[in-house]
Amino acid sequence: xxxxxxxxxxxxxxxxxxxxxxxxxxxxxxxxxxxxxxxxxxxxxxxxxxxxxxxxxxxxxxxxxxxx
Numbered sequence: 001x002x003x004x005x006x007x008x009x010x011x012x013x014x015x016x017x018x019x020x021x022x023x024x025x026x027x028x029x030x031x032x033x034x035x036x037x038x039x040x041x042x043x044x045x046x047x048x049x050x051x052x053x054x055x056x057x058x059x060x061x062x063x064x065x066x067x068x
Contacts, residue, residue, distance in 0.1 A: 004023075009041065020050065
């Protein structure tokens with residue numbers, strides 16, 4: 001998708017799944033992979049709305065506005 005937000009594909013329970021994620025390397029000692037959400041793969045490319053949602057969640061997380 002881009003250098004900051006990406007996805008990976010996996011296969012579980014006979015379904016192809018995409019998990020959207022990004023790196024949190026704000027801490028100089030630790031780097032985390034944060035998964036924002038997942039979808040069942042229905043086409044070759046993820047929809048623009050799913051990409052934008054992952055980017056939105058990344059922005060909120062990095063601004064510490066994300067609430068559990």
